[in-house]
Amino acid sequence: MQIQGRLYEKDSAAFSDVSLSLKDNQYYIYDNSELIEFGLSAGLEFGSRIGNVERKITLANGCVFATHDNNEVDDYIKAHRGQKNLIHKLESKMQWVVVALIITIASSFSFVRWGLPAITYAVADALPHTVNEMISEGTLEFLDRFIFDETQVTEQQQGLITARFNELVQRVDSSDKEVNYQLYFRAWGSKEDSVEIPNALALPSGEIILTDKFIELTSSQDEIDSVLLHEIGHVQHRHSLKMAIHGAIVATLVTVIAGDVSGLADMGIGVGSLLVTTHYSRKHESEADHFAFTNMLALNIDPSAFASIMGKMQTYMSEQQPQTSKAGSAENEARETSEGSVLDYLDSHPKTQVRVEQAERFAQCYQQGLIDCPYEVNKQ
Amino acid sequence: MQDVKFNGSGFEYFKIWIVNVLLTIVTLSLYYPWAKVRNHRYFYANTRVGEHNFEYHATGKQLFLGYLVALVLFVIYIVAQQVSPIGSIVVLLLLFFGFPWIIWKSLQFNLKMSSYANVRFSFIGSLGDSYFNFMLLLIMALIAFYSIFFLPGIAVALLADTSMTFASILGFVFFIVGCALAIYGFAYKKKKNTEYLINFRKFGNGTFFTSIETSVFAKIILKTFLLAIAAIVAVLGIFLVLAVMFAGAAALTDLQNSAGDTQGMMAALAALSFLILPAYALLILAFLFVGAYAQARMRNYIYAQSSLDSNIHFKSALSAKKLVWVMFTNLLLVVFTLGLGTPWAKVRMARYIAANTYVETEVDISHYITEKQNVQTTLGDQIGDAFDVDLGVTI
Structure with a gap:
């Protein structure tokens, strides 16, 4: 040779x-x-x-x-x-390259689809509740300083809602007994410009905030209960913690993978991880909805209350828009279609329409006197 | 004049790359150091100057320990960042003080592990100089940068009682002085860093030499800065024109009227949402161009100033426009193939860079190398495991 x-x-x-x-x-x-x-x-x-x-x-x-x-x-x-x-x-060998390609694509997909949530959930559930308190520390002070104003809700009404809230906390099927739930009332947005924001927020520590406009829009205690249960659901499922852990893992992976790729790909991966994250947040909303619906059935509250308050909030928000924009109706229509297509992926909440329909399915179970509703909330 | 050629092919590299990716996945990233070695070996060995090629000699085993340490530190940092702000500051401080050492170690290791025509490179810079370059000068450059803000502040504070007009004129003058200081500070740091990276680099017995004028770097930085501002203004202009064309002027008045009111702002922005993606793409293109401009100009200048033993000179003829074209098409290739086009992108870039790099010699390069390097060198052979970071230290 x-x-x-x-x-x-x-x-x-x-x-x-x-x-x-x-x-x-x-x-x-x-x-x-x-x-x-x-x-x-x-x-x-x-x-x-x-x-x-x-x-x-x-x-x-x-x-x-x-x-x-x-x-x-x-x-x-x-x-x-x-x-x-x-x-x-x-x-x-070409066949091995093809096999490698298939395994790579399949495992990347499965990792994002199943592996990442599984790891996130395992880590989030293993951490003590004090981590939640650490994350929330100072958040309410920050919001008070920069976003919120003092509430105009009467002390009597606050007392009633708080008492009901404490009762709900006592009665819900709770796995995280350490959480110290607190309810706060705040005004968000200014009355003069008539842009007040109806909303409810939950901090991971168990601090739940209702805005004045939200209280104003509600017409029954059931409606308030349904939203409170939804927020308790976020806390119970540790959604903020999961988002934080998920973000950390994605950031780590992007850096490790992109360290090998040219710097240019970073931006592409950045867009990709944004899509994954918003998808994740929609899943959390659905989980919190599901938590609220099942607990409402158990507590004998009609889930249609959730549908009605969601409907009212959406109507209020869409009435707000024409006030601020003076554009013609044709343009409005064009905007809505484009919003539907482009922002669909970027939306952190599921479509209100879908959530309302789901609430109504549970309401049907309620009317039939069922406590276990066979209907699963679509977690997409 | 010798051309530099890159002989790799996209498909050949794709096969190496996909196996690397696969093995990195199935070993939960532990294979990464070996993957990196194969990548480097492929790119080094396919880069030829004259009748010889470069070679990368490190082994995965040598890189493994450093990789594990880096991985653990990185995870600690990420966790600290999410959970405890103080913890993340501690990690950042550690990194800040450790950084010059890491650079110094990596330079030694990477150059020792690189060869051309069977002759190894090496690095003889001192650790002290690394601290001077990557800590002291960094602090100095940052102070120069912050002077943009505090110099005008001082002027206004001192003179606000006497005359407001005079105070604002002096404030503006001080602002310009601050900008000049910042640009000069960064240019000086870049000059010193470049000289440290090149002047202590050896090729066998030969020594590299470079001499950088701070003013040239300062001009490049200033132009880059102005170009970045122009790019942002241009993108904003195009965004506004498109907004008026497609959404009508009313959409913009909404946006303007909603200033200071988050809710209204969100609504007005939502109406323009269909323009967000094109604007984002334009902005990426603009910043790629600014980056490409700085990279091409700096590299061309550094190469023109560098020599090996004063017999061999270098030339880089990158053009910002062509470079940004390669970058942008590469970005599209990577994004639209969901990452699978990466190998082709890397090969294209290597080919473009090599095709615009030249080595100029008065004598035949092989002749010079053989003459000069037929005596073997004994510069510190005992380098063990490496703490290796990618700095792009190769030529």
């Missing part, structure tokens, strides 16, 4: 064009038929193959034989050393 190549002296650029002859136990290197090196084949150190780049064989004395004849070298190694270059085999 004759292999053409170059022989470099140790750590030197000085080289001569030579041919290497590999026998069973011995090797011989000829420079124009003059024997210049020989020795035991066992003393040769073969570099591993990569693509079709120059292959290096290091002699015992440090000289380096370099050749482009990769196949000859591979044949020799296979025949005489019994070694197999597994990695190069994977890289060079």
